Amino acid sequence: MRIIVQKFGGTSVSTPSLRKQAAERILEAKRQGYSPVVVVSAMGRAGDPYATDTLIQLLKTVDNEPDPRDQDLLLSCGEIISSVLVSGLLKSMGHPAVALTGAQAGIITDDRFGDTRIIEVKPDLILQNLRDGKIVVVAGFQGVTQNGEVTTLGRGGSDTTAAALGAALNAEVVEIYTDVDGVMTADPRMVPEARPLKIMTYREVAEMAHLGARVIHPRAVEIAMEKGVPLRIKCTFSDAPGTLITDSGRGIEGTAIRSDKVVTGVAHIANVAQIKITTREDVNKSGLVRTVFRALADASISVDIINVFPQMIAFTVSGEVLEKALDILKSGAIDSSGLDPSSIDIEGVPGCAKVSVVGAGMRGVPGVMATVVEALYASGVPILQTSDSHTSISCLVKKDDMQKAMRSLHARFGLGL
Numbered sequence: 001m002r003i004i005v006q007k008f009g010g011t012s013v014s015t016p017s018l019r020k021q022a023a024e025r026i027l028e029a030k031r032q033g034y035s036p037v038v039v040v041s042a043m044g045r046a047g048d049p050y051a052t053d054t055l056i057q058l059l060k061t062v063d064n065e066p067d068p069r070d071q072d073l074l075l076s077c078g079e080i081i082s083s084v085l086v087s088g089l090l091k092s093m094g095h096p097a098v099a100l101t102g103a104q105a106g107i108i109t110d111d112r113f114g115d116t117r118i119i120e121v122k123p124d125l126i127l128q129n130l131r132d133g134k135i136v137v138v139a140g141f142q143g144v145t146q147n148g149e150v151t152t153l154g155r156g157g158s159d160t161t162a163a164a165l166g167a168a169l170n171a172e173v174v175e176i177y178t179d180v181d182g183v184m185t186a187d188p189r190m191v192p193e194a195r196p197l198k199i200m201t202y203r204e205v206a207e208m209a210h211l212g213a214r215v216i217h218p219r220a221v222e223i224a225m226e227k228g229v230p231l232r233i234k235c236t237f238s239d240a241p242g243t244l245i246t247d248s249g250r251g252i253e254g255t256a257i258r259s260d261k262v263v264t265g266v267a268h269i270a271n272v273a274q275i276k277i278t279t280r281e282d283v284n285k286s287g288l289v290r291t292v293f294r295a296l297a298d299a300s301i302s303v304d305i306i307n308v309f310p311q312m313i314a315f316t317v318s319g320e321v322l323e324k325a326l327d328i329l330k331s332g333a334i335d336s337s338g339l340d341p342s343s344i345d346i347e348g349v350p351g352c353a354k355v356s357v358v359g360a361g362m363r364g365v366p367g368v369m370a371t372v373v374e375a376l377y378a379s380g381v382p383i384l385q386t387s388d389s390h391t392s393i394s395c396l397v398k399k400d401d402m403q404k405a406m407r408s409l410h411a412r413f414g415l416g417l
Contacts, residue, residue: 004034005174007162012236014044035130039140039162042078050078068113072152079139087137097135107143115154121168156217163220167227177236182243185415186266190406193416199244201360204264207391211267211356263359263413273322274349277313305387353402356394363390375412381405
C-alpha cells in the first residue's frame with residue numbers, strides 16, 4: 001500500500017469552492033495509486049466562525065483567563081468540523097471516506113495543554129480504514145493524553161500531525177498545501193524579488209522556520225527528518241511543483257540535493273528588543289550572569305542572540321515582554337547578585353528585528369560573514385548584535401532597517417536569480 005499524507009491549511013478549506021479544490025488534489029493522488037491520509041486545519045482565519053482565533057475570543061467572552069484544559073477541548077472543535085466536512089464532500093463525490101479525531105487517529109501526547117508534544121502514534125484505525133478502501137481525513141492540531149484528555153499541539157500543529165502520521169505510516173511523501181507556491185527565498189511582502197525554492201534540506205527549512213519563515217512548523221520538519229520522510233510544500237490553488245524537502249540521500253523520482261549556493265534563503269523576525277547590561281565588575285565572578293538568566297527563566301521569558309563578556313551581557317527578547325523583563329532585572333536579578341545597583345547599567349532597546357541568512361552549504365565556507373557585513377554596510381544598515389549556527393548567520397538590526405537589510409542580503413547572495 002502506497003500511503004501519501006496530505007495536509008490542508010485553514011485557507012485551503014475555508015469555503016465550499018476551496019474545499020472542492022482540495023478534494024480534487026486528494027482524488028488526483030488516489031488516481032495515481034496512493035492511499036491518501038488527509039490532515040485538515042480549522043477553517044479560515046480570525047473572524048471566520050470556526051477558526052481557532054475566533055474560538056479563543058469566544059471563550060474569553062466568559063472567561064478572560066480560561067483553564068488550558070477547557071480551552072484545548074474547545075479549540076479541537078475547529079479541526080473536527082473541517083474533517084467532517086471534507087470527508088462528507090469526498091463521499092458526495094462517490095469516494096468512501098471517514099473522518100477521525102486526533103484521538104481516533106492514535107495521536108498520543110503529553111499533558112502540556114495548549115502546546116503539547118506527540119509522544120506516540122498508534123495508527124491502527126487509520127490502517128484498518130485504508131485497507132477498507134477509504135480515504136482517511138484526520139483532524140489536525142490535536143491529540144489525546146494517555147488519560148484521555150484532549151490536547152492541542154500549538155500554532156502550526158496540523159503540520160506536526162501530518163509529519164507524525166507520515167512517519168508512523170511510512171508514507172512515501174507528506175504534502176503540505178498552503179496558499180503559496182512553496183518555500184520562498186524570502187518573504188515576498190518584504191522582498192518582491194523572492195522566488196520559490198525547488199528543493200531544500202530538512203535542516204535548511206527547519207532553520208528558516210525557527211528564524212521566522214512561517215510556511216511550515218519546525219517541529220514537523222524535525223519529525224520528518226528523524227524518519228527520512230520527504231516533505232513537499234505545495235499551493236492548493238496552482239499546479240506549481242512546490243518545494244521538496246529531503247536530504248541528499250533520498251528524494252522523489254531521482255531528485256537529489258546539490259548545494260550550489262552557500263545561502264538558500266533570508267528569514268526575519270520583526271518584533272524583537274535588545275537588552276544590554278554593563279557593569280564595572282566581572283559578570284562571571286560576581287554571579288550576575290547566573291542571576292540574570294535564572295530570573296528570566298523563572299519568569300518564562302525566552303532569550304535569544306546571547307553574548308556574554310566580562311563586563312557586559314547582551315541578549316534579545318520578544319518586544320512584547322521587554323518591560324516585564326526590565327522590571328525583573330532591575331529588581332530580583334540585581335538584588336540577588338549582591339552587587340551595588342549603582343555599578344550596573346541596564347538598557348532596553350525596543351524596535352529591533354532579527355534578519356538571518358540560511359544555507360546548508362555555508363558550513364566551513366570562509367567569507368560568508370564578510371559578505372553579510374559588506375551587504376549591510378553598503379545599504380547603510382548598522383549591526384547591533386550577531387549570532388550564528390552551522391547553517392545560519394543572524395543579525396540584529398533596527399526594525400526600520402529590516403526590509404532594506406533583507407533586500408540587500410537577498411541580492412548580494414544572488415537569491416533572486
